[in-house]
Amino acid sequence: MKLCIVTHNVIKGDGQGRVNYEITWEAIRRGHYVTLLASQVAPELRENSQVQWIGIPVKGWPAEIIRNIIFSWRSAIWLHQHQSEFDLVKANGAITAIPADVNAVHFVHSSWLKFSAFKATSKSFKNVLNPRGVLYDFYQWLYTAANARWEKKAFSQAKIVVAISNQIAKDLLEIGVAPERLQVILNGVDLQEFSPGTTDRKIWGLPDGVPLALFAGDIRIPRKNLDTVLQALVKVPELHLAVAGITEGSPYLQLADSLGLSDRVHFLGLRHDVPQLMKAVDFLVFPSRYEPFGLVVIEAMACGLPVITAQTTGAAELVTPESGIVIPDPDDAEALAQALLSLASDRALRTQMGKVARHIAEKHSWERMAKSYVDLFENLNS
Incomplete structure (x- = not known):
């Protein structure tokens, strides 16, 4: 042919x-x-x-x-x-x-x-x-x-x-x-490139000894919904957030500062080492307002990470209650805060969800x- x-x-x-x-x-x-x-x-x-x-x-x-x-x-x-x-x-x-x-x-x-x-x-x-x-x-x-x-x-x-x-x-x-x-x-997803493991957070200047979530996407536009993530993060004071995405032209650095989150939100810029970065975090948060699929979701799952996403993200259909949390409304900061708290406060839950997430990713x-x-x-x- x-x-x-x-x-x-x-x-x-x-x-x-x-x-x-x-x-x-x-x-x-x-x-x-x-x-x-x-x-x-x-x-x-x-x-x-x-x-x-x-x-x-x-x-x-x-x-x-x-x-x-x-x-x-x-x-x-x-x-x-x-x-x-x-x-x-x-x-x-x-x-x-x-x-x-x-x-x-x-x-x-x-x-x-x-x-x-x-x-x-x-x-x-x-x-x-x-x-x-x-x-x-x-x-x-x-x-x-x-x-x-x-x-x-x-x-x-x-x-x-x-x-x-x-x-x-x-x-x-x-x-x-x-x-x-x-x-x-x-x-x-590439199951070899994205695989479970651990790595030193200091490579990215990220703090040890604290729960750490990852947000990855284009943070110059509202569609990816980092603003609601930051609003929810205010209500989970023990949680830190690593943000991978182009910072030039993004309003979210200023928003994080205005919300008093500068010490807990770590803007890393555009990253070409996301597979390694995923080995340094505890879970992914990605409640996009409209996402046809969302490769970052299945990539995180392949790395053995639990995922918090929204029903408006296409890959949410892969996220079961045993592998992550799917919120109905991406703009519901309260529901998102509860989801963040659930994973940030329970290491055993994260571990179990991560294993299931990897198993699901292996089918795709x-x-x-x-x-x-x-x-x-x-x-x-x-």
Whole structure:
């Protein structure tokens, strides 16, 4: 089979990129030939004789929305000329203007648009917003609104639409995707890279002898919901929090200071050593307001960590009462505080939950996910 995958990146260190990286390797193992229409591809794939990389350069353009438009336009021109050469084309969302046979959906922008950055912003968050933050919020809203329009057309044109979680499947049904064209394939995790263990907290300047939670995500935007985590943390005075995420342009350092949390919240910046960092903490807290899946959830579970998340996070469907805590409302600071207290105060509970979490994660390897995708491709092509 000759397969074409249209995606921005095919690399390990990227959510959608990792999915397509694993799919490509599984297709190679089965003897298929893969053309990658992408801006960036891992060297080990570029060197493989069964892989053809068609580069779509977008570097240098000033904003993501512009880069995406350029990518869509350039990839569509190439596909218009070469699509007939392939047995199947896979794309992600509204990435290209040419219809794909399989469209894998990692985000439903129209669902997030219902909340919008402004509606989702809490009062405490607004109090510390600066003009740059307001502009960033407006840009996020514009980006989301544009994608919401483009993606509906892309989904309607695909033979099969793959949702990366049951939450995304529900969102897709709400915007008119027919159930018979919809399939759910959950994202996976690297069970070797993310594994249980311990490491010295001093590597990151984190305190010993205290319960320590981890929050990891983009802390420049309200969607990830660090503001509610900080509000809840006020009510759990013995708990410390490590925060992994880009701090430039984030209002949460100021918010933590205004809440009197500066000595208990440790902003670590963008981290490329999250698997090691997870070995230094006691549990993950990630109550995102809207998260199609949330790789950080299953990665923490693979590390043997209990997880506190919200029903609005796609990966919450993996979190059982024996492996973590799922709160119904991501903005319920009181419920979140109770969840934090439950884990912060009970080492034995954390240990038991962590074991169950690892067991659940072991059922969701990247290899298993990739096999499901390639099985789908082969069935469609049979």
